[in-house]
């Protein structure tokens with residue numbers, strides 16, 4: 104067999120984002136093992152044109168119709184198919200030439216393609232945590248009938264790694280680490296005054312804008328608690344969060360005998376992306392080595408949940424289950440967008456989410472339509488709460 108026949112077809116959803124572009128760096132490092140067969144993005148025509156010319160996928164999807172029309176013109180004569188609308192995500196997720204689908208979309212727009220990739224029996228390398236939060240029950244149901252899910256989120260990648268060869272029945276706790284974001288150690292009074300730029304200045308990770316704000320409110324950790332619950336089947340009372348400002352220990356598993364396993368590396372998302380793609384192999388050479396001696400001290404502390412209430416709101420929605428996590432996530436998406444647009448203050452984010460959750464009548468998540476209806480309701484409620492907060 105020649106190298107091309109052995110290489111795996113990769114579909115990258117969200118190729119123009121932080122995760123997507125880092126996934127392409129993983130492809131660059133392994134040109135004989137990976138070939139990009141499909142890519143999607145929302146509306147960044149210039150970058151998508153550049154990526155399409157370089158990686159020559161057979162299929163490109165642009166959710167925005169205007170962007171797709173422009174891209175079609177720019178790619179005329181290349182033979183690359185340009186599709187549009189939300190359905191292009193489903194087409195890319197189930198693309199016949201794709202063995203692996205990397206979902207690097209931001210927001211619960213990633214849920215339908217997550218379900219489509221599993222439905223088509225693909226390996227899903229999942230960065231899009233919102234799909235697990237909004238539709239965890241549906242994702243698990245899809246997984247029971249086919250496909251494979253490997254987490255890309257660094258914490259869950261770490262837990263996945265620590266559970267390698269272990270019996271999940273021996274696990275006492277999953278311990279997720281949190282950098283604490285840019286506002287670690289601040290009090291509520293100080294947080295009332297922070298600006299958009301303050302909130303976007305993450306101390307250890309360079310990421311898309313939405314997850315960077317989620318990291319500043321600690322909602323990111325809340326979403327990750329829910330993600331961990333569904334991925335590893337561990338009840339919420341046994342999923343803990345510990346502050347770890349250096350982001351070197353990516354998470355831990357505590358076993359029944361009290362021993363802890365951890366996964367460490369300098370922060371670099373290309374490592375969990377490559378691991379999700381190559382699993383159960385580990386492809387080298389490493390992007391970065393971790394020089395322990397030069398790292399200095401690694402510290403751990405407790406989370407101040409009186410200040411960062413989003414984490415508690417996520418536990419609450421997670422324990423309630425059913426459609427509550429979808430409502431939490433949709434309310435968060437709306438309030439983060441309102442904050443980034445300068446319409447509400449930083450501390451209004453949690454108020455809008457709490458207000459929305461308080462008005463929600465618990466219900467089960469039986470179908471994607473149920474989730475989407477609950478999200479629509481939550482978005483409207485959150486927009487109203489944000490308007491009142493403004």
Ligand code: NAD
Nearest residue numbers: 117119120121122144145207208209212230231232310311
């Ligand atoms: P980003 O904003 O940098 O990129 C998002 C990508 O999704 C872009 O390609 C964009 O075109 C596309 N997109 C946006 N809205 C869309 C829509 N409605 N439909 C289809 N595509 C759309 O975001 P990111 O930082 O790369 O994060 C992507 C996902 O990965 C998020 O769920 C995030 O929580 C998760 N994640 C990111 C990091 C990181 O280091 N960036 C780490 C862990 C997890």
Ligand code: MG
Nearest residue numbers: 256257258327
């Ligand atoms: Mg993470």
